[in-house]
Amino acid sequence: MEFAFLTEQVFRFSLTNGKWAEINVPSTLNAQDIKILKSQLSVMEAQTRIESDEDLKKKRIRKTRISRI
Known part of the structure; x- marks a missing residue:
């Protein structure tokens, strides 16, 4: 009988x-x-938070630019 070892x-x-x-x-x-x-x-969690923060900043910038027109 052969035994398989979990590696x-x-x-x-x-x-x-x-x-x-x-x-x-x-x-x-x-x-x-x-x-x-x-x-x-x-x-990984911190990287996700940083990416989310960057997305929010981009959205805020877009809204600001649009409202200035």
Whole structure:
């Protein structure tokens, strides 16, 4: 009988608008690994906030320009 050892875990998450995310990680994670993963997600969240803020600024500029005409 042969045994298969789990070397990787795949986490699949449902997101908005029918999108999916998948995270592949080693089968054994320690506390430091989890901290690193959390930090990476925080960076992604911050990037999203920055992009959203930039979009809002563009909209405000457009409205300002239109109202000055």
